[in-house]
Amino acid sequence: xxxxxxxxxxxxxxxxxxxxxxxxxxxxxxxxxxxxxxxxxxxxxxxxxxxxxxxxxxxxxxxxxxxxxxxxxxxxxxxxxxxxxxxxxxxxxxxxxxxxxxxxxxxxxxxxxxxxxxxxxxxxxxxxxxxxxxxxxxxxxxxxxxxxxxxxxxxxxxxxxxxxxxxxxxxxxxxxxxxxxxxxxxxxxxxxxxxxxxxxxxxxxxxxxxxxxxxxxxxxxxxxxxxxxxxxxxxxxxxxxxxxxxxxxxxxxxxxxxxxxxxxxxxxxxxxxxxxxxxxxxxxxxxxxxxxxxxxxxxxxxxxxxxxxxxxxxxxxxxxxxxxxxxxxxxxxxxxxxxxxxxxxxxxxxxxxxxxxxxxxxxxxxxxxxxxxxxxxxxxxxxxxxxxxxxxxxxxxxxxxxxxxxxxxxxxxxxxxxxxxxxxxxxxxxxxxxxxxxxxxxxxxxxxxxxxxxxxxxxxxxxxxxxxxxxxxxxxxxxxxxxxxxxxxxxxxxxxxxxxxxxxxxxxxxxxxxxxxxxxxxxxxxxxxxxxxxxxxxxxxxxxxxxxx
Numbered sequence: 001x002x003x004x005x006x007x008x009x010x011x012x013x014x015x016x017x018x019x020x021x022x023x024x025x026x027x028x029x030x031x032x033x034x035x036x037x038x039x040x041x042x043x044x045x046x047x048x049x050x051x052x053x054x055x056x057x058x059x060x061x062x063x064x065x066x067x068x069x070x071x072x073x074x075x076x077x078x079x080x081x082x083x084x085x086x087x088x089x090x091x092x093x094x095x096x097x098x099x100x101x102x103x104x105x106x107x108x109x110x111x112x113x114x115x116x117x118x119x120x121x122x123x124x125x126x127x128x129x130x131x132x133x134x135x136x137x138x139x140x141x142x143x144x145x146x147x148x149x150x151x152x153x154x155x156x157x158x159x160x161x162x163x164x165x166x167x168x169x170x171x172x173x174x175x176x177x178x179x180x181x182x183x184x185x186x187x188x189x190x191x192x193x194x195x196x197x198x199x200x201x202x203x204x205x206x207x208x209x210x211x212x213x214x215x216x217x218x219x220x221x222x223x224x225x226x227x228x229x230x231x232x233x234x235x236x237x238x239x240x241x242x243x244x245x246x247x248x249x250x251x252x253x254x255x256x257x258x259x260x261x262x263x264x265x266x267x268x269x270x271x272x273x274x275x276x277x278x279x280x281x282x283x284x285x286x287x288x289x290x291x292x293x294x295x296x297x298x299x300x301x302x303x304x305x306x307x308x309x310x311x312x313x314x315x316x317x318x319x320x321x322x323x324x325x326x327x328x329x330x331x332x333x334x335x336x337x338x339x340x341x342x343x344x345x346x347x348x349x350x351x352x353x354x355x356x357x358x359x360x361x362x363x364x365x366x367x368x369x370x371x372x373x374x375x376x377x378x379x380x381x382x383x384x385x386x387x388x389x390x391x392x393x394x395x396x397x398x399x400x401x402x403x404x405x406x407x408x409x410x411x412x413x414x415x416x417x418x419x420x421x422x423x424x425x426x427x428x429x430x431x432x433x434x435x436x437x438x439x440x441x442x443x444x445x446x447x448x449x450x451x452x453x454x455x456x457x458x459x460x461x462x463x464x465x466x467x468x469x470x471x472x473x474x475x476x477x478x479x480x481x482x483x484x485x486x487x488x489x490x491x492x493x494x495x496x497x498x499x500x501x502x503x504x505x506x507x508x509x510x511x512x513x514x515x516x517x518x519x520x521x522x523x524x525x526x527x528x529x530x531x532x533x534x535x536x537x538x539x540x541x542x543x544x545x546x547x548x549x
Contacts, residue, residue, distance in 0.1 A: 025141070027107045035072035037107040039064065042098040048134040051272050060267045062086070063095055066246045070215075071108075079244045080206060083216045083232055086248040087301045089278075090268040092217040096186045097131040099215060100167060103184040104155070105145050109162030110211075113183035117169045118202065120192045128188055129153045129169035172198045181208035184215070190228045191221040199227055220249060220303050222293075224505075229303065236380045247382065250300035252487035253315055253480070257286040265300055312462065312489040312501060312517070313469055319483065323475030325364050330354050330420065335366075336530065337425035338451070338522030340515045341406070341435065347371050347396075347481070348404050349519040350412070352420065355531050362473035363527075367482045367516050368412060369395070374402035386484070395481050406431070410438035413446050426451035426526030428518075449529070451522045458500035461525030462491065468524065485517035 027040040045057045052058075059067070063084075070082050084092070096117070102108045104115050117132070119125040132155065136142045147156045153169040165183070172193045185202045193199070206212035221228045235245030254261045262269070262282055269275050278299060285295035293304040335354045342348040348370045355361035371391075376384055390396035399408045416422065424447045427435075432448075439446065451457055468474045476482055492502040501521060506514045 035068045038071045041102045041106040045098045046138045080242040081214045082244040084246045088298045089273045105162050113165035115167040116185040119188045122171045125169040125171040180205045187216045190216050190218045196227040253483040315487040321472040322478040325477040334421045336527035338519040339427040340519040341431045347513045347515045349516040351519040351523045353523045365476040369481050370397045372404050373398050406435040407438045414444040424449050426522040455494045455498035459498035461521045482516045485514040489514045489517045
């Protein structure tokens with residue numbers, strides 16, 4: 001069934017307004033790269049609604065960077081799955097609609113192509129179809145090329161280089177997707193789709209074409225187990241170069257209720273995203289805890305899953321108790337340490353804690369962390385950026401080579417033992433023999449104590465860490481490397497209710513490793529062997545769920 005009624009008349013009028021001979025379009029210019037042709041096409045399309053309706057599309061810097069990365073690679077490095085994940089309201093519908101048309105009738109079109117737009121339900125997929133249709137009806141040169149079948153949410157290409165191609169909107173709730181051979185598929189807000197059936201059907205169907213592409217533009221899903229989360233984590237790992245991920249999200253250690261955090265991850269703020277409305281949402285979420293998870297997920301693009309109680313500590317509580325740490329005043333003071341040596345891409349971390357005098361001491365914290373320069377290129381772009389900033393600011397020590405040579409850490413321990421009265425340093429057994437050899441070679445006799453990483457040793461130390469932090473007895477000076485580790489740390493529980501920090505789960509959640517937090521917990525556990533903590537009822541700290549923000 002074709003387009004009828006006023007829509008049919010508008011389509012006929014658009015065709016009639018088009019000259020018989022098609023004029024040269026901007027993306028047809030000679031000498032343009034593939035990415036430049038796509039960008040020219042996208043910015044030729046009009047905005048059809050909102051504050052900028054009637055104007056040409058103007059790409060935001062992040063959108064342009066995404067298209068350049070997606071379409072700017074050689075054929076040997078061609079992307080097959082691309083994800084652009086950012087907070088809601090930053091222009092995803094318009095961008096997806098123009099890319100659909102780019103592959104349907106624009107420079108990416110191919111004869112008898114198949115283009116599909118998928119969404120959680122018929123209503124959402126219908127919105128994407130409506131946007132594509134609106135752009136076609138606003139551009140006579142586009143209208144003459146197609147036949148629109150509104151009832152079926154389908155568009156056929158009648159002429160041009162995409163002749164014989166079709167576009168169709170489909171929804172996850174219709175459970176349709178088999179028998180397809182997509183040249184392009186796009187998924188709008190995949191995070192809202194509970195089942196991965198349609199996604200799997202589209203992904204597996206890509207094998208039927210040599211140049212098939214799938215594009216997902218969505219806020220992050222709430223939890224790690226969602227299909228979108230798995231694609232994002234896999235893409236950021238760099239394991240599959242055919243998966244491209246551009247992720248814009250507030251860091252876990254950022255204050256979700258700071259207006260600067262909101263501005264940093266919403267590039268359309270003040271352009272076509274209303275600043276006043278978002279600030280009202282932010283203040284509502286701050287006042288009313290029940291609104292906070294949705295705000296953090298949708299407006300800051302963070303994952304806020306059902307395992308909030310598995311966080312070691314609320315990052316807001318941690319930052320409120322940061323205090324100040326004066327290293328010079330700690331010279332000669334008694335202290336205890338925790339040491340967590342690294343694998344290839346992890347950080348190596350040493351944390352010293354200095355107890356105050358008295359029966360109920362508080363602690364000053366001095367963290368040290370090392371990263372290998374030679375492994376920097378293996379990290380994700382987000383992780384590289386943060387690590388380099390911390391290196392510039394002096395919070396992280398970069399050492400040459402592909403892995404950390406423990407001679408650097410041994411030398412640091414020797415120097416620190418001259419500055420402070422180190423009574424004991426707890427350690428994880430991983431690679432400790434290598435460090436001990438280095439210490440022997442330089443004649444350093446820092447007292448080392450093994451500290452187990454199982455529930456038996458770690459559970460009391462994690463509980464003690466939580467108690468000290470919640471009672472404001474840990475002064476850390478807001479070291480950003482340690483802040484990020486605390487924000488990203490997730491615990492696991494054994495059948496007896498004991499807890500420990502889980503490195504694998506924690507490190508898979510974000511771009512920053514949690515080794516400094518593990519070293520701090522070891523230091524606290526080691527100090528407890530020498531500094532008897534006061535007897536307390538911890539139920540108020542540990543049994544009451546803490547909302548993670």
